Amino acid sequence: xxxxxxxxxxxxxxxxxxxxxxxxxxxxxxxxxxxxxxxxxxxxxxxxxxxxxxxxxxxxxxxxxxxxxxxxxxxxxxxxxxxxxxxxxxxxxxxxxxxxxxxxxxxxxxxxxxxxxxxxxxxxxxxxxxxxxxxxxxxxxxxxxxxxxxxxxxxxxxxxxxxxxxxxxxxxxxxxxxxxxxxxxxxxxxxxxxxxxxxxxxxxxxxxxxxxxxxxxxxxxxxxxxxxxxxxxxxxxxxxxxxxxxxxxxxxxxxxxxxxxxxxxxxxxxxxxxxxxxxxxxxxxxxxxxxxxxxxxxxxxxxxxxxx
Ligand SMILES: NC(=O)c1ccc[n+]([C@@H]2O[C@H](COP(=O)([O-])OP(=O)(O)OC[C@H]3O[C@@H](n4cnc5c(N)ncnc54)[C@H](OP(=O)(O)O)[C@@H]3O)[C@@H](O)[C@H]2O)c1
Numbered sequence: 001x002x003x004x005x006x007x008x009x010x011x012x013x014x015x016x017x018x019x020x021x022x023x024x025x026x027x028x029x030x031x032x033x034x035x036x037x038x039x040x041x042x043x044x045x046x047x048x049x050x051x052x053x054x055x056x057x058x059x060x061x062x063x064x065x066x067x068x069x070x071x072x073x074x075x076x077x078x079x080x081x082x083x084x085x086x087x088x089x090x091x092x093x094x095x096x097x098x099x100x101x102x103x104x105x106x107x108x109x110x111x112x113x114x115x116x117x118x119x120x121x122x123x124x125x126x127x128x129x130x131x132x133x134x135x136x137x138x139x140x141x142x143x144x145x146x147x148x149x150x151x152x153x154x155x156x157x158x159x160x161x162x163x164x165x166x167x168x169x170x171x172x173x174x175x176x177x178x179x180x181x182x183x184x185x186x187x188x189x190x191x192x193x194x195x196x197x198x199x200x201x202x203x204x205x206x207x208x209x210x211x212x213x214x215x216x217x218x219x220x221x222x223x224x225x226x227x228x229x230x231x232x233x234x235x236x237x238x239x240x241x242x243x244x245x246x247x248x249x250x251x252x253x254x255x256x257x258x259x260x261x262x263x264x265x266x267x268x269x270x271x272x273x274x275x276x277x278x279x280x281x282x283x284x285x286x287x288x289x290x291x292x293x294x295x296x297x298x299x300x301x302x303x304x305x306x307x308x
Contacts, residue, residue: 003027003069004027004030004067005027005030005069005199006030006063006064006067006071006107007019007022007047008031008070008073008096009032009074010031010045010047010073011040011042012074013153013157013158016157017189017191018071018192018195018196019031019042020044022071022199025196027199028048031045032050032052032053032054033051050063054074054088054091054096057098060096060098063099064096066103068107069108069199070096070107070109070110071112072109072110072111074088076088077160078263078264079124079125080254084124086127086131090131093135094139097143100143101140101141110146110147110148111132111133111145112150113129113148114129114149114150115149115150115152115210116129116273118149122276123272124269125269133147133208137208146198146206146207146209147207148194149209149211149281150210150211151184152279153191154188154302155187156188156304158188160265165306166306168228168236169228169231169232171234171236173221173225173237176274179220179221180222181221181276182219182280183219183220183279184218184219185213185301186211187294187296191211194211194286194290194292203291207289210281210283210285210286211281211294213297214294215297216282217280218281225238227299227302228302228306247271250267251268
């Protein structure tokens with residue numbers, strides 16, 4: 001049944017895909033938008049846009065008023081300080097939870113966390129995602145909550161992995177260190193489908209679920225490079241980038257970000273995440289709880305991503 005849903009992060013990569021999937025299914029969306037990001041409002045998403053911020057309690061109260069469910073996709077994914085990540089990924093979530101539990105009837109809440117929460121010692125980002133999860137599980141009391149922990153998400157509109165895929169499509173394949181670490185991937189529309197399934201089937205409450213594209217052992221960078229080489233049908237040049245060089249660049253970038261005042265993606269913490277050898281995750285619990293199954297494996301997902 002079509003419901004009214006509160007959505008955060010709809011101007012972002014994941015949230016926009018979720019908004020498109022839900023509006024296509026006929027749901028009405030109340031979407032939080034930061035005033036400075038009005039220009040990012042996707043023209044093809046028919047939502048009631050609610051101006052506000054995760055820092056602003058009143059806008060969160062307006063956001064969740066009268067909704068059947070809250071889907072929390074907003075988050076800080078780049079930044080230079082622990083405080084920045086915690087303020088958005090933990091304190092902002094706490095405010096959203098408080099606004100949600102004050103609603104009658106109380107909506108269900110789905111938190112889009114991250115697989116990085118499995119290794120909170122690696123970065124401020126990972127620690128803040130874990131902190132957000134802890135806060136939701138310990139303080140939500142009567143709230144019906146679910147946590148999704150996606151692995152790396154890719155697709156059109158992504159700003160993290162897509163630039164690397166595009167270099168590879170041009171024939172230059174940067175490889176960090178040995179490139180032998182393994183990671184799971186998920187195409188953004190499969191993640192949006194998993195979120196729609198949570199919503200429509202009213203299932204898998206109060207649990208933490210990992211999700212990936214259906215390839216159980218994940219991928220190495222060599223697998224990704226080989227897949228893109230097969231799609232392009234051309235040779236590729238592999239550029240082995242020493243870890244020490246990336247660490248140095250990340251440290252300089254962090255220094256520059258703190259001096260000039262921008263939110264950096266490449267930081268020493270991000271390098272710790274990137275060089276972690278095991279980001280493979282397990283879909284089984286989510287599939288068994290919801291019946292959702294991912295549909296897009298890497299060759300098709302890369303084709304869709306690179307041709308968009
Ligand atoms: N992309 C991935 O590979 C991946 C993997 C696992 C988990 N995740 C999680 O998925 C979520 C979305 O990631 P993404 O890749 O879509 O990131 P993104 O493109 O940077 O989008 C982040 C969204 O959060 C919003 N936001 C940030 N701070 C906010 C605040 N203080 N108040 C209100 N909104 C705020 C942003 O709004 P503005 O447009 O105003 O900046 C934007 O809509 C994050 O929680 C991330 O941890 C992502």
